[in-house]
Amino acid sequence: MDALHEEPSHEEHGPRVARSARSLSSNPAVSENQIHETQPSHPMEQSHVSSSHEQARAHSAERSAGQKPSVPRARRMKLSVTRVDPWSVTKVSFLLAIAGGIIQIVAVGFIWFLLNSIGLFDSVTQLVSETGLDAGSFDLSSILSLGTVLSAVTIFSIFEVILVMVLATIGAFLYNLVSALVGGVHVILGDD
Structure with missing residues (x-):
């Protein structure tokens, strides 16, 4: 600055x-x-x-x-963010993506326990067997077991962490290029 x-x-x-x-x-x-x-x-x-x-x-x-006593006026400053450090953006986006992945895994586990407790998997299995659509033994609760669901969500979260980190770093480089041309994002700060 x-x-x-x-x-x-x-x-x-x-x-x-x-x-x-x-x-x-x-x-x-x-x-x-x-x-x-x-x-x-x-x-x-x-x-x-x-x-x-x-x-x-x-x-x-x-x-x-x-x-009346005069009220002091708040000072205002106009500043501009002219450059962002790509390495700091990479570190912050990595940690935020890790936190998001953990939240996703916990949320999916909670939703699976909720759906299992109300008996949704057994109801869908029974509905499919009554309609005659199952060619063999169709059991939704064995296909969507807790281990299978959590493994799939964990693999998805790992890819998501890498994707978010790469996109945030590329975004930081692009911001630095654009701010060199137009001067960056202008921010007005004021004290209370």
Whole structure:
């Protein structure tokens, strides 16, 4: 991401105070003690500065007594995602695909136990034997046993993990190519 720079401005009619670029946090780069150290040491200028501070405090006290306290506005920053690291995308997509595969295996096992407990496999076997469609001994519960179903889902999940990982990595390379042309995805961030 690009660094943010703030150009120093020079005032012609007042004392010059050193300004520096601020970080992304709300804390200033120059502390209040450093500002007081750089102020002029002439007694007349010090009394003028202290009287202006007192006037500002009195003015803010009058304003706060008569009006609602002002609500600070949220800062907003416009940033852009210009490059994605393909290796980090590969690692994250691999772990997410593994988690998805485990969820699939557990969900299929739960659904199989649910269908077996309501007797769906026995009902389908009985329906097929009553219609005379079975050429031999047709038993759906032996064809779709728990071991067979979980083995098939596990093999499917392994292929799915590899496919998701490869597609995510190719997507990261394509994103880097496209963002080099158009500048990437722009995001506006704001603090609450």
